[in-house]
Amino acid sequence: MTWDILNIIGTTAFALSGVFAAMEEEYDLMGIYILGFVTAFGGGAVRNLLIGVPITNLWEQEALFLTAFVIMTIAFLLPRFLFETWRKWGLMFDAIGLGSFAVQGAIYASEMNLPLSASIAAAALTGTGGGMIRDVLAGRKPLFLRQEIYIAWTVPAGIGIGMGWISSMPGYITMLALIVAARMLSVHYGWRLPRSRPIRQQH
Template sequence: MTWEILNIIGTLAFAVSGALIAIEEDYDILGVFVLGYTTAFGGGLIRNLLIGIPIVNIWQQDLLFAVAFVIIIMVFIIPTKWMKRWQRWVVFFDAIGLGAFAIQGARYAVSIDTPLIAVIIAATITGAGGGMLRDVFAGRKPMIFHSDIYALWAALGGLSIGLGLIRNPFSTYLLLAFIVLFRMLSVYYKWNLPRKINGDRLGEG
């Protein structure tokens, strides 16, 4: 049951995130659907390619495709005056999708007995891959490479699952809350990983 709930939470959150950004970029309804579906399912697609899960599994999620369709339609028909308020929530929905899919990807990798590093990679790619494809399709610099700490929270979630620290539904949802909370805190306080500045020194944040 935890697996299905995480799947639905991640799909809803990322479909909303993709649709909102498509509308912000003035895409037509086809573009909104493409970006919404890409964000919702792109991370899982990349994960399957990397750790050898059959790609066909992605297309057998009839319920999730229907859920994404409904939520994208709802976002598209929201009045413009409401949309301006919703756009402030893009980061929040993205954080929920990041956490839910990171946990799901890590659990999937653990279920097929992959090594710890593969669990961490699966968590990071599943959590951040959809958003990365969304940003590329929207002509933006991918959040995973420059934004206030982003993929690190997914990787830490994967590490905790790979080490066997998350063993029951309660701890799973606690981890989800942790990832969402710290992603939002990193945006609010502008936490950043070290980066090169002027080509000769490291920035701190």
């Protein structure tokens, strides 16, 4: 049940995030579907490759593919003024997708009895993989490479779940909410991670 709920939340949020990115770039209908699908399922594919799960397992999620397809179609058919309103929530959808898939990825690695490092990596790649592919296909600089804090917010999920400190639905939902809140606050207040000093070339 926990797995299904997180899957639905993450898939819905990232599918919409992909649709908004595609429509901002004025892609056609097929481009919108492609960008929406890779955003929603790209993170899971990257995670599976990392931890040795057959990537073909993704095709067992037929209900989620159908859910994403319906959501993307509805978003595409929205009147323009409604789309402009919804687009303002694009950051929120991306944050929800980041949080839900980070938690889901950590659970996946933990249930396979993989080490803590795998749990952290699975949280990071499941949470950011779809968005990374979306930005590359849309010709944008990936969010996790920008100055603002993004991928770092997935680490607490990997640690907490990988160490066994979080192992129940209330804990998972709390972690999801914390990641979403941290991501939104970091954007609002412009939080940045420390940067290295530039290396000056000798002449």
